[in-house]
Amino acid sequence: MAKSISELEEIARKCRVEIxxxxxxxxxxxxxxxxxxIDLLAALYATRMRVRPDEPRWQDRDRFILSxxxxxxxxxxxxxxxxxxxxxxxxxxxxxxGVCQGHVDMKWCPGVxxxxxxxxxxxxxxxxxxxxxxxxxxxRRAFVMIGDGEMQEGSVWEAAMAAAHHELGNLKVILDRNRxxxxxFCEVQMRMFDIPAxxxxxxxxxxxxxxxxxxxxxxxxxxxxxxxxCNGPSILIAHTIKGAGISYMENNPSFHxxxxxxxxxxxxxxxxxxxxx
Amino acid sequence: xxxxxxxxxxYGQALLDLADNEKVVVLEADLGKSTKSLHFRxxxxxRTISCGIGEQNMLLVGAGMAASGxxxxxxxxxxxxxxxxxQMRNGIARPNLAVHLCGSHGGTHTGTDGSSxxxxxxxxxxxxxxxxxxxxxxxxxxxxxxxxxxxALGKPSYMRTARNKTPVLYDGRENEIQIGKGITxxxxxxxxxxACGVLVSESLKAAEALAEQGINATVxxxxxxxxxxxxxxxxxxxxxxxxxxxxxxxxxxGLGSAVAEHLVANNFAPLEMVGVPxxxxxxxxxxxxxxxxxxxxxxxxxxxxxxxxxx
Numbered sequence: 203m204a205k206s207i208s209e210l211e212e213i214a215r216k217c218r219v220e221i222x223x224x225x226x227x228x229x230x231x232x233x234x235x236x237x238x239x240i241d242l243l244a245a246l247y248a249t250r251m252r253v254r255p256d257e258p259r260w261q262d263r264d265r266f267i268l269s270x271x272x273x274x275x276x277x278x279x280x281x282x283x284x285x286x287x288x289x290x291x292x293x294x295x296x297x298x299x300g301v302c303q304g305h306v307d308m309k310w311c312p313g314v315x316x317x318x319x320x321x322x323x324x325x326x327x328x329x330x331x332x333x334x335x336x337x338x339x340x341x342r343r344a345f346v347m348i349g350d351g352e353m354q355e356g357s358v359w360e361a362a363m364a365a366a367h368h369e370l371g372n373l374k375v376i377l378d379r380n381r382x383x384x385x386x387f388c389e390v391q392m393r394m395f396d397i398p399a400x401x402x403x404x405x406x407x408x409x410x411x412x413x414x415x416x417x418x419x420x421x422x423x424x425x426x427x428x429x430x431x432c433n434g435p436s437i438l439i440a441h442t443i444k445g446a447g448i449s450y451m452e453n454n455p456s457f458h459x460x461x462x463x464x465x466x467x468x469x470x471x472x473x474x475x476x477x478x479x
Numbered sequence: 480x481x482x483x484x485x486x487x488x489x490y491g492q493a494l495l496d497l498a499d500n501e502k503v504v505v506l507e508a509d510l511g512k513s514t515k516s517l518h519f520r521x522x523x524x525x526r527t528i529s530c531g532i533g534e535q536n537m538l539l540v541g542a543g544m545a546a547s548g549x550x551x552x553x554x555x556x557x558x559x560x561x562x563x564x565x566q567m568r569n570g571i572a573r574p575n576l577a578v579h580l581c582g583s584h585g586g587t588h589t590g591t592d593g594s595s596x597x598x599x600x601x602x603x604x605x606x607x608x609x610x611x612x613x614x615x616x617x618x619x620x621x622x623x624x625x626x627x628x629x630x631a632l633g634k635p636s637y638m639r640t641a642r643n644k645t646p647v648l649y650d651g652r653e654n655e656i657q658i659g660k661g662i663t664x665x666x667x668x669x670x671x672x673x674a675c676g677v678l679v680s681e682s683l684k685a686a687e688a689l690a691e692q693g694i695n696a697t698v699x700x701x702x703x704x705x706x707x708x709x710x711x712x713x714x715x716x717x718x719x720x721x722x723x724x725x726x727x728x729x730x731x732x733g734l735g736s737a738v739a740e741h742l743v744a745n746n747f748a749p750l751e752m753v754g755v756p757x758x759x760x761x762x763x764x765x766x767x768x769x770x771x772x773x774x775x776x777x778x779x780x781x782x783x784x785x786x787x788x789x790x
Contacts, residue, residue, distance in 0.1 A: 333540060364533060367529075
């Protein structure tokens with residue numbers, strides 16, 4: 203699964219193109235959080251996840267739970283890149299009968315391990331997957347991506363406490379710290395103070411990285427997999443930019459859950475190097 | 480002398496019965512001593528997961544384990560299952576993951592803890608969820624048998640058990656008990672009383688009182704509220720022509736509503752619904768609560784006569 207940094211960056215770029223196309227085609231959806239998470243997803247899937255795209259329900263696969271399930275275009279784009287679904291399937295995003303439901307759904311889409319969309323649920327589900335893996339004496343891991351706004355849900359902290367209590371070293375969380383939630387900046391909606399300190403206080407191994415620097419992302423994933431961090435749950439706090447890669451979406455709360463118009467779509471394709479200006 | 484037992488003890492025994500299946504796991508939220516999962520914990524600590532006082536997390540840990548091939552049995556007080564309703568809805572029912580949730584201490588019969596602990600809406604809320612089977616058995620034997628049938632179900636379930644002892648009805652009758660099939664405990668042709676949980680034995684008492692007045696009542700233990708046994712309802716409508724439902728639960732949304740939904744769509748007959756009259760409970764002994772809530776045998780018999788008068 204060795205991939206160079208530039209290869210990973212190209213995977214992420216292609217995914218960004220698909221994310222914007224999906225949301226533009228549907229004229230609905232969540233581009234901001236998809237673009238902030240996609241460098242992390244690209245590196246995780248392309249270099250770490252032990253999965254079989256042609257056997258998506260393989261019992262001993264690593265699980266990936268997108269707890270911020272509305273950021274589904276990001277996940278669908280990497281699933282297509284990995285071969286779980288086709289690029290044609292991406293056109294079914296938010297379309298009646300489509301495998302790409304509005305929020306990721308395990309009943310509809312191969313490669314989706316949890317039906318998310320309601321915040322604060324994925325970490326608990328991941329804890330269940332990790333507990334089952336331990337009982338099975340399996341080496342499989344449960345990776346969970348959560349959002350920063352999502353940490354305002356109390357159930358996240360129920361799970362954080364329980365996972366540390368049970369010393370679930372096979373549970374790995376990636377926090378997409380993009381600083382924006384539905385209505386506004388997180389800092390306006392609900393201040394969260396010292397996030398690394400909170401997770402440390404709950405008994406987790408913690409590392410912070412720049413979630414758009416592929417070299418740092420690979421170091422962060424190394425941290426999650428390091429044997430010394432497998433005695434308990436670990437979290438990678440990835441500092442990201444909501445809407446990363448599309449200038450007018452970056453740090454813009456309006457693009458949490460809004461689609462670009464035709465003119466904005468063209469500009470995005472230019473910025474991503476798909477078409478000439 | 481009738482043996483007395485609590486349905487929660489049947490649940491605890493059933494978990495031990497199921498333990499030979501290595502995929503069966505038990506999830507607790509600090510109330511294993513009360514829900515009776517503690518016996519399983521003592522014998523199988525490796526397959527018992529403490530989730531602390533965190534019901535929302537517990538249900539979704541169960542979902543993750545069910546999606547990984549395990550058969551989770553999670554329990555807490557009925558009232559506290561309600562705070563995890565959306566987890567049950569979005570994380571369990573929607574993906575149809577076979578997590579089995581047991582809410583003990585249901586109903587006003589729970590007694591002296593008072594209204595904060597007396598769930599009177601659990602059956603209603605879980606009945607609204609697609610894929611979820613909803614049960615409220617009346618004695619420890621049927622609770623044990625129904626619980627041991629759950630792994631074969633392959634879909635999620637909610638079962639309410641009760642804290643306090645009630646008469647045991649099914650000693651030696653285990654073979655009659657099956658998820659989804661109501662049980663006719665007494666046959667009469669004047670009126671049919673359909674009950675669940677602690678009000679089944681109250682309904683039998685009501686039927687005895689009615690018999691002394693020359694009224695012959697059918698009594699049905701409808702231990703499964705969803706899917707409701709429509710064929711049995713059709714049978715008793717044909718036989719009796721008037722129905723009463725009896726439940727220690729808000730009269731809105733529970734067994735009475737389930738029976739009414741079937742009646743209006745199939746086979747209309749007068750129906751009187753005995754249930755908690757859309758109010759919260761208070762502290763009191765179990766038998767006192769049935770009187771305060773107007774759901775004891777006396778009130779069931781009154782409702783039966785009213786249903787007959789409406790024929």
